Amino acid sequence: MDCRASRDGHAVVVEVEGRIDGATAGDLENSMMAEIEDTDKVVVCDLNGVSYVSSAGLRAILVVAKRLSKQAVDFSICGLNGPVAEVFHISGFDRIFKVYEKREEALAEATANSGQA
């Protein structure tokens, strides 16, 4: 599992690759929290490179999302594919998060909502 962030103004895109399972979910949670700064108002989590997610991975994403929600950060997810999309759907995670097909859509929507340029 690999996790890296890129920043554009007040928005940050966290790009994740590989497997998010019981052995890597803790690393993802720590990495994401470390990548997000106090000034970030928009966080997009791009899971296009993720081939597998288990409930441990969902839990890690939910922990991060709860924290961001308290900080009034606009959080969305994009790039769900095949098996990962299925797990999100079964667990209802595709309904509690804003989910977009493409990163550009997520950024445009979030930026418009947050009023940030």
Place this chain on the structure above:
Amino acid sequence: MSKVERLEIDSQVENLTKIEAWIDSFCESHFPAVEFRHKMHLVIEELFMNAVMHGYGGDRKDGPIWLALHPLPEGAALVIEDDAPPFNVLEDGPAPDTQSGVEDRPIGGLGIMLVRNMADHVSYDYDKRNRITTVFGRGPPPGGGADMDVEGSAAAGLQGSSP
């Protein structure tokens, strides 16, 4: 048809990678299981993690976990056993919440729901060990007939199958 594959492994999260490789190896030797590979990965992880974190409490590193993969004509059966105190996670675990929003959503309870969704049959029994049996693959159940056949043959093949 390929033979039953068994793996005995300690209750350490780090062992997940060994289990994944074991599943992949089985799927390569038993072609009907290939289409269920992802589901088998997910189910075995959820059940293994449950045994490690809850059955053995998360701090015991040498709790034995026995795994078996049984080839079926149209899929596979996966059996996981542990030596932890008797607990039927299928009935007595936390109920999943798929409706609450981000703030209210409890963290947990999703693993067993994923298992139920991914496997075509799931059952628990206890005979000196906790045992969860899952079956992957079955034909369309016309009036439940095919369903009964696959589950019946899986159960028959699993009689006396404790490692």
